[in-house]
Amino acid sequence: MAYLILHPGLHNERKVEVRFGENVIGRLPGSALFVDDRSLSRRHAAVHLNHDGAYVLDLGSKNGTFVGHRRIQRATLRGGEVIQCGDVVMQYVADDSAYLDPPTAVNDPRNDLSRAPIHTLLLDGGGGTGRISRSALNVAAADPGQRAVDKLRILLQVGQALAHSGPLDPLLRKVLDLGMQILDVDRAVVLMPDGNGVMQPRVSRTRAAVDPDEDAYSRNIVEYVRKRNVAAMFSDAAHDPNLGGSASVVRHSIRSSLCAPLNGPLEGPLGILYFDNLSTPNRFTDEDLEFVTAFANQAAVALENARLSSRLATEAVARSSLQRFLPPRTAEQLIRQGARLEVVETTVTALFCDITGFMALSDRIPPREVVALLNEYFPRMSDIVFRHEGTLEKYIGDAVLAVFGAPFKHDDDADRALQAAIDMQREIAALSDRTGEFRDLRIHIGLDTGLVAAGTIGTEHYLQYAAIGPPTNLASRICGVAASGEILISEATRGALVRDPPCPIVAQPPVTIKGRTDPLRTYLVDWRGMRP
Numbered sequence: 001m002a003y004l005i006l007h008p009g010l011h012n013e014r015k016v017e018v019r020f021g022e023n024v025i026g027r028l029p030g031s032a033l034f035v036d037d038r039s040l041s042r043r044h045a046a047v048h049l050n051h052d053g054a055y056v057l058d059l060g061s062k063n064g065t066f067v068g069h070r071r072i073q074r075a076t077l078r079g080g081e082v083i084q085c086g087d088v089v090m091q092y093v094a095d096d097s098a099y100l101d102p103p104t105a106v107n108d109p110r111n112d113l114s115r116a117p118i119h120t121l122l123l124d125g126g127g128g129t130g131r132i133s134r135s136a137l138n139v140a141a142a143d144p145g146q147r148a149v150d151k152l153r154i155l156l157q158v159g160q161a162l163a164h165s166g167p168l169d170p171l172l173r174k175v176l177d178l179g180m181q182i183l184d185v186d187r188a189v190v191l192m193p194d195g196n197g198v199m200q201p202r203v204s205r206t207r208a209a210v211d212p213d214e215d216a217y218s219r220n221i222v223e224y225v226r227k228r229n230v231a232a233m234f235s236d237a238a239h240d241p242n243l244g245g246s247a248s249v250v251r252h253s254i255r256s257s258l259c260a261p262l263n264g265p266l267e268g269p270l271g272i273l274y275f276d277n278l279s280t281p282n283r284f285t286d287e288d289l290e291f292v293t294a295f296a297n298q299a300a301v302a303l304e305n306a307r308l309s310s311r312l313a314t315e316a317v318a319r320s321s322l323q324r325f326l327p328p329r330t331a332e333q334l335i336r337q338g339a340r341l342e343v344v345e346t347t348v349t350a351l352f353c354d355i356t357g358f359m360a361l362s363d364r365i366p367p368r369e370v371v372a373l374l375n376e377y378f379p380r381m382s383d384i385v386f387r388h389e390g391t392l393e394k395y396i397g398d399a400v401l402a403v404f405g406a407p408f409k410h411d412d413d414a415d416r417a418l419q420a421a422i423d424m425q426r427e428i429a430a431l432s433d434r435t436g437e438f439r440d441l442r443i444h445i446g447l448d449t450g451l452v453a454a455g456t457i458g459t460e461h462y463l464q465y466a467a468i469g470p471p472t473n474l475a476s477r478i479c480g481v482a483a484s485g486e487i488l489i490s491e492a493t494r495g496a497l498v499r500d501p502p503c504p505i506v507a508q509p510p511v512t513i514k515g516r517t518d519p520l521r522t523y524l525v526d527w528r529g530m531r532p
């Protein structure tokens with residue numbers, strides 16, 4: 001028995017049996033080793049096993065196949081070789097007995113400080129009776145040493161409770177629920193900056209006996225903490241000289257308060273955590289201030305993680321949309337710029353590629369085979385577009401429309417488009433020589449250069465890049481004039497080339513194009529006569 005060990009030695013290691021014959025590796029569903037990784041081509045490589053042994057064969061992949069860090073087209077396999085396809089690593093094992101499961105790592109959790117639930121460490125489940133000090137903390141332990149340990153346990157439990165939160169507001173409500181369970185306070189508020197940087201209440205909580213109030217906090221206390229970026233304890237708020245007889249303190253009958261900034265380790269100030277007591281002055285101690293500072297730090301980490309997670313999810317949606325029609329490097333550049341570009345006027349070279357006689361081909365083979373053929377054909381054409389840093393605008397039936405020069409320009413966009421067209425024809429010709437499913441496939445291509453309006457259109461969850469203007473339409477018309485296996489370019493594209501063409505370009509008699517009154521001058525690209 002022979003096997004491919006995917007991700008050897010890692011937590012997601014997977015063993016796949018190598019069967020007799022061809023075993024395809026790639027992103028195409030149904031492959032012998034299917035891996036959904038963008039560094040792989042749909043049919044990236046194949047391991048062949050026969051009576052004479054085994055070998056690995058690269059199937060014309062974009063990112064290459066490597067054996068022992070050496071890029072190969074074909075390599076013999078004897079057992080133990082490390083194969084890398086794109087970014088995906090695997091090991092070929094010729095004999096199952098040579099494969100040993102990795103050792104299992106274990107950890108004894110008996111000394112885990114976080115095992116005790118919070119409610120077992122608090123007085124009366126957080127009710128506040130039987131208190132052993134002025135502290136507002138509901139920690140049950142009286143012994144200072146045990147009390148310190150239990151506070152650490154509580155903070156560990158808080159960290160665990162906040163570690164798996166989802167959207168932001170439920171997370172903030174959980175922060176306040178935990179705070180009011182642990183502390184003997186009447187009100188709790190999380191404030192966050194609005195678009196103008198002014199702190200506004202985001203979520204709030206009150207004890208059952210306290211009337212809820214949308215403005216249930218002291219603005220002076222919040223501003224004191226915000227300006228100084230420090231945690232603060234106001235033991236007797238009504239007479240605290242730092243508050244200067246605050247109207248909100250008097251209006252809400254605030255007797256004592258604890259307030260701390262929510263400072264994320266990466267993003268800095270995120271908001272303010274506020275607690276107060278309406279009945280007892282000097283309700284809080286230095287112990288409470290120290291605990292609330294640690295509590296706020298944990299809440300800030302959770303808050304920052306939630307925001308980063310939301311941002312990553314949004315970027316993932318944008319990246320998924322953009323990478324469907326842009327080269328990876330261009331897509332990443334757009335993500336950094338906000339994943340949406342304003343519509344601009346710019347000069348592009350449009351490439352329109354169509355399958356010759358596709359309707360007749362569709363009539364000859366079953367629909368499922370037509371879909372399978374297109375699923376093989378389109379990625380190959382797209383890879384060529386991306387290789388020359390073009391933008392894949394759309395598929396139209398069996399046709400491919402790409403533009404070169406938007407969203408980012410190059411001095412040689414027309415040359416890139418021409419070389420992409422040549423590579424497309426050479427790819428189909430090479431495939432038809434050796435692959436049954438492409439044996440009868442031929443394409444024809446048209447190019448035109450001119451001014452368009454280009455930009456992203458669509459919704460937040462589905463973006464499309466579009467270039468609107470005559471060149472995209474004219475490239476389609478020129479493609480319609482081109483015969484099977486031909487590349488035709490417009491006079492505008494011929495004039496936009498900055499380098500000598502890589503092959504002969506022959507002027508053609510003017511042709512009449514639908515939608516144009518004047519005959520159009522085109523040039524035939526003799527891609528089979530490539531210059532050395």
